[in-house]
Amino acid sequence: MLEDVARLLEEQPLCDRCLGRLYARLGRGWSNKDRGRALKMTVIMWLHRGAAEGSVEAKRRLKVVTANAGEMGRELYKHLYGEDPGEALCSICGSKLDKAIEELAGEAVKVLRLYDARRIVVGARVSQDILEAEDRVKAGHGLKYGESIKAEIRREVGKLLRDRHGYTIDFEEPDAMVIVSFPSLAVEIQNNSLLLRGRYWKRGRMISQAYWPTPTGPKYYSIEQAAWSLLQLTGGETIVLHAAGREDVDARMLGTGRPMILEVKNPRRRYISLKELEEAANRGAPGLVEFGLTGKASRRDVQFYKEEASGKSKIYKALVLLEEPIDLERLKAAVETLKSATISQWTPRRVLHRRRNLLRRRKVLDMDCTLLHSSLAECIIKTEGGLYVKELISGDGGRTSPSLSEILGVGATCIELDVLGVEAPDIELLEERGSI
Numbered sequence: 001m002l003e004d005v006a007r008l009l010e011e012q013p014l015c016d017r018c019l020g021r022l023y024a025r026l027g028r029g030w031s032n033k034d035r036g037r038a039l040k041m042t043v044i045m046w047l048h049r050g051a052a053e054g055s056v057e058a059k060r061r062l063k064v065v066t067a068n069a070g071e072m073g074r075e076l077y078k079h080l081y082g083e084d085p086g087e088a089l090c091s092i093c094g095s096k097l098d099k100a101i102e103e104l105a106g107e108a109v110k111v112l113r114l115y116d117a118r119r120i121v122v123g124a125r126v127s128q129d130i131l132e133a134e135d136r137v138k139a140g141h142g143l144k145y146g147e148s149i150k151a152e153i154r155r156e157v158g159k160l161l162r163d164r165h166g167y168t169i170d171f172e173e174p175d176a177m178v179i180v181s182f183p184s185l186a187v188e189i190q191n192n193s194l195l196l197r198g199r200y201w202k203r204g205r206m207i208s209q210a211y212w213p214t215p216t217g218p219k220y221y222s223i224e225q226a227a228w229s230l231l232q233l234t235g236g237e238t239i240v241l242h243a244a245g246r247e248d249v250d251a252r253m254l255g256t257g258r259p260m261i262l263e264v265k266n267p268r269r270r271y272i273s274l275k276e277l278e279e280a281a282n283r284g285a286p287g288l289v290e291f292g293l294t295g296k297a298s299r300r301d302v303q304f305y306k307e308e309a310s311g312k313s314k315i316y317k318a319l320v321l322l323e324e325p326i327d328l329e330r331l332k333a334a335v336e337t338l339k340s341a342t343i344s345q346w347t348p349r350r351v352l353h354r355r356r357n358l359l360r361r362r363k364v365l366d367m368d369c370t371l372l373h374s375s376l377a378e379c380i381i382k383t384e385g386g387l388y389v390k391e392l393i394s395g396d397g398g399r400t401s402p403s404l405s406e407i408l409g410v411g412a413t414c415i416e417l418d419v420l421g422v423e424a425p426d427i428e429l430l431e432e433r434g435s436i
């Protein structure tokens with residue numbers, strides 16, 4: 001190893017870090033700077049001994065090595081040759097790396113503060129000419145125990161941010177990734193969204209889930225718009241709602257509310273109490289849209305909510321207008337027939353323009369109807385996930401069968417629909433995934 005290091009330092013000047021990095025995986029608990037210094041001291045002492053014992057070869061090598069070793073060789077060089085060797089710049093980093101790590105950490109703190117990011121991960125970009133210079137130094141030396149300059153910068157900047165500035169390094173769910181560049185000293189940030197888990201209630205009709213802009217203004221008021229009141233508190237740019245399924249625009253969401261994750265994009269403040277966040281969310285559309293927040297969510301949960309939602313049972317309240325008056329007994333009999341049937345349902349005509357025409361089979365898990373008037377019924381219906389309730393009542397021109405209308409032999413229309421219950425995505429599964 002001494003021979004290797006002597007040859008490396010004969011070929012070119014290397015700073016402590018860049019030399020140490022070539023042996024980064026040997027020893028433990030030291031910085032590459034420590035490694036570089038130890039190697040330089042040892043190899044200089046080794047050659048110095050050879051020179052002292054009369055080796056001409058050692059004498060010749062010592063002069064080059066001490067000149068290329070920077071500070072570590074300077075005193076001996078001056079002592080032996082009576083002059084200062086001058087500053088030989090590291091052939092990989094131009095002797096800038098050590099100071100750059102400090103400076104990059106300082107710049108990173110400034111940027112991270114702007115985004116209230118405390119759990120972070122560090123990324124590094126290194127210019128092509130430096131990467132190539134590193135390859136040139138390594139070439140022909142068969143060095144097996146080194147690491148890349150990128151890995152060193154990532155780790156060392158991360159260490160400074162952790163130990164000196166109190167940041168937590170979190171590879172799983174960081175608030176932000178800070179990307180530092182060498183040698184330009186540029187610092188960028190990829191700011192992750194703030195994800196809030198909870199439920200929403202929609203107490204009015206003609207409200208969509210997503211913001212729906214048109215040239216003449218939004219098509220409907222939306223749950224997302226109601227949540228915009230969070231933007232002021234968090235300094236975020238926009239809100240995206242990820243819900244476990246959706247109700248029709250004209251249906252209310254009452255009862256249990258609907259499980260959802262609110263995504264605040266590019267927030268400037270994120271360490272805010274849940275209570276404060278919930279209060280802010282509920283200032284958007286008081287009495288019309290309500291939010292209940294239960295905690296922070298992770299990126300993985302978003303997909304999970306969407307996947308899990310479709311299979312979950314739902315409870316509805318439907319107001320049904322009948323084309324002819326009927327008596328309660330006949331209605332109850334029809335309900336019993338529906339409860340024991342499997343419903344075959346082609347994609348409803350009203351959504352065919354945006355969904356594929358598919359046949360689905362679903363069950364009515366429970367149903368109960370009362371007559372408010374001889375031609376007006378109120379039905380509470382529990383269904384398997386994915387059953388279209390309006391069509392269960394109307395039959396959709398024969399595309400849903402059997403239907404309440406078909407069994408009664410009387411035209412029936414759902415004139416008002418409320419969702420009363422949406423089962424939450426399986427909380428135990430979420431716990432297993434370690435995201436609560």
Ligand SMILES: [Zn+2]
Binds near residue numbers: 015
């Ligand atoms: Zn260097």
